[in-house]
Amino acid sequence: MSPRGARGALAAAVTVLVLAGCAPADLEATRAQLLQDDVRAVTQAASEGRLDAAAVLLQQLRVAVDDARDDGDVSAARYTEVSAALDAVAAQLDADLAAQAAAAEAEAAAVRQAAVDAAVAEVTAREAAAREAAAREAAAREAAAREAAAQEAAAREAAGPADTPPGAREAPGAPAEHVEDLEKAAQKAAEKLRDAAEKAAEKAREAGRGGPKGDGAKGDG
Incomplete structure (x- = not known):
């Protein structure tokens, strides 16, 4: 039976068993009215799910x-009947x-499971x-490594034919240095020749001046 059906049966049981057929000899009128109010309160709360x-x-x-x-x-007879009815309702x-508690627990468990x-x-x-x-980072690193290797290989290939040992680059300068040394030696030799020519000319001039002086001396004697 569904909870709503159970609440309906509960309300019917309270109403029928407590109030129906209550003769004046079994239940005093004022008490009957008070109990009727209490029964209505129970049935209303039950029908509303409270x-x-x-x-x-x-x-x-x-x-x-x-x-x-x-x-x-x-x-006593009516009390026994009413008490039995109240026990059934309870x-x-x-x-x-x-x-209701089981349904609430199931709903809470479902909420917890949904959260999990x-x-x-x-x-x-x-x-x-x-x-x-x-994976993307690893692929990017691998691509970068391949690109760097390719660039390095291309650079080596491009620089390979023009690359020469240091001695080979210095060799073209050797003849120039040799010519410079020869020019310096020739310049020194020319200076020496000029010095020798000047000295010879000076001696010749001195010899020329000395010749006439000797002749005059001999004539005077």
């Missing part, structure tokens, strides 16, 4: 029925409360994204 409130109101109804018995406003309320599933899905997505990012 099972906890219905259970509290049912307990209050029990107390009112006990008071009516103690005051002599209800017969059992139905307990069953409905248990079903969402968390797992998020972690899985993050791990997949991290793996994808790592």
